[in-house]
Amino acid sequence: MNFSIIGLVIKVLFLLVLLVAGAWLGEQITDDPGFMIMSFAGYRIEMAGWLALVLVLVTWILVYVLFSLLSNWRIDRRLMSWRSGRKRGNAERQLQQGLSQLGRGDFKSAHSLFKKSAANSSMPAVSYLLAAFAAHAYGKSEECDQWLRKAEQQPGVDPILSGLLQAMVQLERGHYEQALASLNRLPDQEKNPFRQDLLRKIYLQLGDWKQLADVIKAIKKRPGKVSDTVIQAEKQQTLHQIGDMGVDALQAFWKQLDTSVKQDPEIMLAVSSAFVKGQHADWAEQLLANHMAPAFQPELVLAYGRLPADASKQLMVAERWLRERPNDSVLFVTLGRLSLKATLWGKAEEYFEMAIALSEHPMAHAELARHYGNTDRIADSIRHYEKSMAAGYQLPATDIPKKDA
Numbered sequence: 001m002n003f004s005i006i007g008l009v010i011k012v013l014f015l016l017v018l019l020v021a022g023a024w025l026g027e028q029i030t031d032d033p034g035f036m037i038m039s040f041a042g043y044r045i046e047m048a049g050w051l052a053l054v055l056v057l058v059t060w061i062l063v064y065v066l067f068s069l070l071s072n073w074r075i076d077r078r079l080m081s082w083r084s085g086r087k088r089g090n091a092e093r094q095l096q097q098g099l100s101q102l103g104r105g106d107f108k109s110a111h112s113l114f115k116k117s118a119a120n121s122s123m124p125a126v127s128y129l130l131a132a133f134a135a136h137a138y139g140k141s142e143e144c145d146q147w148l149r150k151a152e153q154q155p156g157v158d159p160i161l162s163g164l165l166q167a168m169v170q171l172e173r174g175h176y177e178q179a180l181a182s183l184n185r186l187p188d189q190e191k192n193p194f195r196q197d198l199l200r201k202i203y204l205q206l207g208d209w210k211q212l213a214d215v216i217k218a219i220k221k222r223p224g225k226v227s228d229t230v231i232q233a234e235k236q237q238t239l240h241q242i243g244d245m246g247v248d249a250l251q252a253f254w255k256q257l258d259t260s261v262k263q264d265p266e267i268m269l270a271v272s273s274a275f276v277k278g279q280h281a282d283w284a285e286q287l288l289a290n291h292m293a294p295a296f297q298p299e300l301v302l303a304y305g306r307l308p309a310d311a312s313k314q315l316m317v318a319e320r321w322l323r324e325r326p327n328d329s330v331l332f333v334t335l336g337r338l339s340l341k342a343t344l345w346g347k348a349e350e351y352f353e354m355a356i357a358l359s360e361h362p363m364a365h366a367e368l369a370r371h372y373g374n375t376d377r378i379a380d381s382i383r384h385y386e387k388s389m390a391a392g393y394q395l396p397a398t399d400i401p402k403k404d405a
Contacts, residue, residue, distance in 0.1 A: 003115075020378035022343070025192035031346040032033035033180070052186060052343070071320055084331075085215070090117075094113045094114075094116050094117035095193075099114050101113060107134045107135075107137040107138035108134075108138050110130075110134040111131055111134035111135050111138065111140070111143070113144070114127050114128075114130040114131035114134055115127075115131045115147075117133065117162060118131065118150070124150075124154050125154035125156065125158070125162075127149045128147045128148075128150045128151035129147070129151045129161060129162060129165055131143075131147040132144045132145075132146075132147035132148045132151065132165060132169070133165060135147060136172070138170050141173070144169060146171075148162065148166055150163070159186070159187075160186055160192070163182055163183070163185060163186045164186070164192075164194050164195065165197070166181075166182045167180075167182040167183045167195075167198050169180045170182060171198060171201055171202060171205075174205075176202050176205050177206075178208050179198065179202055180199075180202050180206075182197060183195055183199060183202075190218070191218070193219075193222060196218055196219050196222075197219070197296065199211075199215045200212065200215050200216065200219065200229075200230065200233055201381065203215060204233050204236065207240075209240045209241060209264070212233065212237045213237055213241075214231060214232045216230060216237065218349050228374070231260075234261065235264060235267065236267065238261060238267055238268065239267065239270055241253065241261075242267070242270045242271055242274055243270070243274075245274070245279030246278065247274065247275060247280050247283070248280075250271060250274055250275070250278075250282065251275075254271055254287070262291055263291065263294045263295050264295075265295050265297040265299055265300050268287065268288065268291060268295070268300060269299065269300065269303055271284075272284035272287050272288055272289060272303060272307070273303075274288065275327055276307065276308065281307050281308045281309045282309060282310075284303070284307055284309070285307050285309040285310070285313075285314060286299060286309070288303065288304045289304070289314075289317050290322070292304065293321075296321075296325070298330040300332060301330050301331055301334050302329075302332060302333070302334060302363075305318075305333070305334030305335075305337040311338050311341035311342040312342050314338050315338040315339060315344075316343055318334055318335050318338060319335065322335065327358060328358075329354075329355040329358040329361045329364070330355075330361070330363075332351045332352070332354045332355035332358065332364070333350040333351075333352065333355045333361055333363045333364050333367065335372075336348045336349075336351035336355065336364065336367055337367065339351055340367070340371065342362070345371075345375075345399070348371065349368070349371070352364040352367055352368045352371075353368075356368075360387070360391075362387070362388045362391035362392070363388075363393060365383070365384040365387040365388040365391070366388035366393055366394070366395075368380070368381075368384040369381045369382075369384035369388055372384065373385075382402040
């Protein structure tokens with residue numbers, strides 16, 4: 001603005017000088033026009049004095065105008081550069097403020113700032129992508145899609161970043177097939193950890209267990225600790241595979257599982273239950289006996305006692321566990337059940353009484369209630385039955401023989 005005012009003042013002063021000079025010159029020419037002779041390289045030029053002066057003046061004016069135009073062009077360039085730099089500076093500040101608001105969870109303010117920064121940013125694609133993310137975060141689906149399209153139209157936009165963001169948005173909207181298509185369009189990104197994590201979520205939602213298994217295998221090859229979410233996804237995938245297998249295929253599948261997966265109580269129960277269902281209770285017994293120690297969860301110990309297997313053999317295995325866990329009330333319940341199945345009535349009563357002494361275990365009360373009922377000790381049966389019911393426990397069906405059988 002200061003350059004324009006100075007230029008205008010100079011032009012006005014120059015015009016005033018021209019007017020004064022022109023008036024004086026006109027008066028002088030009228031009194032004595034004179035003449036001028038020029039000789040150069042054999043040529044001779046004669047002209048009126050006033051015409052020579054006019055030519056000199058016109059030449060000088062043309063030179064002045066030319067320099068004036070060049071000067072104004074430079075000033076305008078500097079002014080435009082200053083304005084452009086100021087706009088870019090504002091855009092960068094808006095981008096930084098938007099990131100700050102994004103970190104605070106104020107997605108609406110962040111979206112507004114990213115949108116403003118895009119107009120003058122040196123990296124508009126980044127502003128548009130961030131605006132799309134912020135719009136999605138506070139529920140503006142149409143605006144999110146609009147900024148994604150804008151970002152894709154920008155020269156030099158990173159198709160990987162744009163594609164990953166689009167897939168993430170589609171996944172969170174529940175558009176799993178579309179999200180999968182977006183990820184599959186990304187070139188040479190099989191090892192991209194962000195793509196792998198999105199695929200894990202998509203395949204889990206679609207129930208595509210084979211593809212999920214492949215993705216989890218790739219994720220586990222990455223350096224560092226495997227996250228709990230990946231472990232849970234692998235567990236779900238494994239449980240579904242177990243449910244779809246025959247016992248022979250399941251036995252081979254169990255052998256190739258990672259040790260960490262084999263130690264999961266839910267996996268162990270699912271596999272042992274499938275073996276029992278497939279008429280291979282001996283496989284189930286062997287599985288639980290060999291893999292009980294690392295986990296030794298109550299549900300596994302109880303499941304071992306309910307297996308339709310060789311009770312005498314199981315009793316020897318469980319009594320070995322008792323040496324390391326002499327105060328485990330659940331183990332005493334299982335020992336009591338195995339003793340009943342082996343028709344060792346007195347030993348069964350002792351084990352159940354130990355479970356009660358340790359923790360008033362309701363299962364032990366319930367088993368004694370049933371056992372005493374079968375042996376006509378009605379008063380004892382009622383007493384233990386009432387204690388088991390007070391704890392809200394009801395006995396499951398059993399293959400334990402009666403004493404008089």
